Amino acid sequence: MAVTVKGEKTREHILKASRKIFIKQGFHNTSVSEIISATGVKKGNLYYHFASKEDLGLAVLEDAKEEFFHFLNKSLSGTDPVAKIINSCQAIFNEQKKNNFVDGCLFGNTALEMTDSNPEFASVIQEVFDRWTNKLEILLLEASESKLLNSRISEKLMAKTVVATVEGAIMMSRVSKREKDLFDFLAAIKNLLDH
């Protein structure tokens, strides 16, 4: 039993340490020996938990996905559905700021690095974008019903546009490292949501 708990802890540690290094250097650009030295885990132990680097990469994405939706659900708080969306975009931008605008979004990075070559990775990213969009769409439908919103485009497209704008904003602020290049987009999102 104790061994299982320890094994679980090791797996968790490998996932978090590997996520950091994948975000920083990309998946292809990270070798198994770098993962071993970043995690401090022996090669045999690494392969005990993950059959291959691809297997580890996929598990890192799945783990980050769960964490992101936990974060998103918490951040979608506010007095009305539109405020919830704005607060959650702000919370995402605050995370970027906390990281000094380096590293960016694991899902966005992986989307650009891996989706053409690895369909399994692509399907996790797709799920992240779909579920995120879906959550926003539900809130926007609520807002429309209670006359908080009067939009000329569908709630679904509006939700997708918020996600695209957040991803684009993270990309642009990673290049400039300027806080303004991130938080300015909050005003753009408020404008989109007619807030």
Added chain:
Amino acid sequence: MAVTVKGEKTREHILKASRKIFIKQGFHNTSVSEIISATGVKKGNLYYHFASKEDLGLAVLEDAKEEFFHFLNKSLSGTDPVAKIINSCQAIFNEQKKNNFVDGCLFGNTALEMTDSNPEFASVIQEVFDRWTNKLEILLLEASESKLLNSRISEKLMAKTVVATVEGAIMMSRVSKREKDLFDFLAAIKNLLDH
């Protein structure tokens, strides 16, 4: 003189072939031997034109930048400033479609892969985003002056939002490979531009 022309042609050939492989696999993930085999150029000849892989990467970005602005200027055509912007976004999306939604945008890819580690690469990408935004801002100011536009956010932020949306849309459609996930954003951009 003939040698210079031939040298120029070789340089051009290396730039275009390397761009293709960098877009597909990323910069870090491409080895010099892969560049040699993709270009069919001898190692000595490659190093005659480019002192290092970094030097080649930077030249590829500069070359792609010139080509992009040539493309952008041509695509910004239409009966009024707002139509020009919409047509140019459509032209960019058409290019993505022509590529079957693989590879994406070299500048976006490089932004996420390289800006944290290579300030010279970051500065070319920054110039692309800045000049692109600037061109759109000038058109939007024109549109506001001629009462084509009545916006609650500044023309500058609106221009930045168009660029962020285009980059985010390319990212999302690369994951889904769905045409709809790209062209739907045209309606979102039209909505943003009050068109």
